[in-house]
Amino acid sequence: MYSTMRADAARNLAGVLRAGARLLADDPSTSLAAIASAAGVDRTTVHRRFATREALLSAVFEAKLDSAERVLDEARLTEAPVAVALHRYVEGIVPVSREWPVDTRRMMRDDPSAEGRAQKQSARVDAFVRRAVDEGLLRGDVPWARAVLDQLVSTAAYRFPDLTPPQAADLVVDTLLRGLGRPAT
Known part of the structure; x- marks a missing residue:
């Protein structure tokens, strides 16, 4: 999944996925904005990769x-x-x-x-x-x-x-x- 991405993009994606896993496990209605914040990236970074919370999940x-x-x-x-x-x-x-x-x-x-x-x-x-x-x-x-x-x-x-x-x-x-x-x- 990460092989063709730039290193910083791969790190950002990994951080978003881990933050999403943690936050969505606690609260399935967690917003993409909250996940972006927890991952230390801006909201557009998450939305560019995942159109919906379901896609991220x-x-x-x-x-x-x-x-x-x-x-x-x-x-x-x-x-x-x-x-x-x-x-x-x-x-x-x-x-x-x-x-x-x-x-x-x-x-x-x-x-x-x-x-x-x-x-x-x-x-x-x-x-x-x-x-x-x-x-x-x-x-x-x-x-x-x-x-x-x-x-x-x-x-x-x-x-x-x-x-x-x-x-x-x-x-x-x-x-x-x-x-x-x-x-x-």
């Missing part, structure tokens, strides 16, 4: 999906040992969640082009969780393992912002694979 969704795609690829969910891949995934996806806090459910509802990509990414994580069950790292009789993983990632990303991504990954992986019960003595 669509670009934010695409940036979030691009980031998540990189995390899924780098985690090597199908090749690496499950615990290693899980740690890589969580360590990568926590910063993505923090940087792009827009609600994925809203993204899938509001942007049909993003919906297909999001579903494909979700299917990759579903397959990884099935692999973890097949390899005996997660219980097969618990139908909500994926939901628990998603909730643990969300909790680490948003409720504990002081956790570094490696700390968050350590805690999420340990909690998912070992639970919250007291270790046997």
Whole structure:
């Protein structure tokens, strides 16, 4: 996306997208002018690139999906040992969640082009969780393992912002694979 742009234009676009993600996650009715101000650019810079708030939101969704795609690829969910891949995934996806806090459910509802990509990414994580069950790292009789993983990632990303991504990954992986019960003595 940025390769053919001047460096300052690419920085401005990245700043607008990040400010838009943050502000629109808090208040979906945030104006383009408020987003421009938060990004440190003038309103015409934003309007030149995005005719509407919806167009900006669509670009934010695409940036979030691009980031998540990189995390899924780098985690090597199908090749690496499950615990290693899980740690890589969580360590990568926590910063993505923090940087792009827009609600994925809203993204899938509001942007049909993003919906297909999001579903494909979700299917990759579903397959990884099935692999973890097949390899005996997660219980097969618990139908909500994926939901628990998603909730643990969300909790680490948003409720504990002081956790570094490696700390968050350590805690999420340990909690998912070992639970919250007291270790046997």
